[in-house]
Amino acid sequence: MISRALATATLRPMVLALLDGRPEYGYQIISRIRKLSEGQLDWTTGTLYPFLHGLENEGLVESFWQSVDNAPRRKYYRLTPAGERALEAERAQWMEVHAMLAPLFAAAR
Amino acid sequence: MISRALATATLRPMVLALLDGRPEYGYQIISRIRKLSEGQLDWTTGTLYPFLHGLENEGLVESFWQSVDNAPRRKYYRLTPAGERALEAERAQWMEVHAMLAPLFAAAR
DNA sequence: AAAGGCTATGTTGATATGCAACATAGCCAG
């Protein structure tokens, strides 16, 4: 399992990246991240839902309800323009940190 | 400045990597990380010292005092064999997460 | 029609953690 600190660092960039282009709903995001990471990341509703509400308060995502046949209604989230800028900032930060860590790891081997 | 969550995720791998091979002391680690990151990461003593004590309790590092001319004494830390294994585990985790995130970022552009 | 399981969204309380601020102290320069 991925350490908590590292998992925490991935939540924001990963959710923003997943929402870019196609809206998704909370339950779906949890499933997709679990599958994408092959079980290494497993966010609970107690983490993801408040986090999504936070993104919405920040204006990075907006939500809309959608009713579905034979299933409970879903609350979809999609990126706002501010969210796209935030995603780009997350991407840049990640790459910057990676560029710093990778050589350290290489030197340590 | 790097976000708190991401900064937090770097602390453990970065300190372990820095200590691999050559012992360093706390104040020096803070300075080196600040310089390495060009000011993007700036750990305080309130973060680093307790963290180093934790690593020592885990048996990942061991410490020894060294007196210096014209300066306060320094407490050096060096990696134990367990620390080297922990470093390798951190490296593997980081690479795994990076391999997951990088394509997501690419798709989002 | 009752029970169990899956989908789906949400809150609460306990626990852990980073960090600003504070505390101590040796050394050197002006």
Added chain:
DNA sequence: CTGGCTATGTTGCATATCAACATAGCCTTT
């Protein structure tokens, strides 16, 4: 003797994760 730099350390506040709990619609099995 004051201020600044080096150096190690602790305390208390604020924040964030997550297990657990709560609600509810739909479907299948008994």
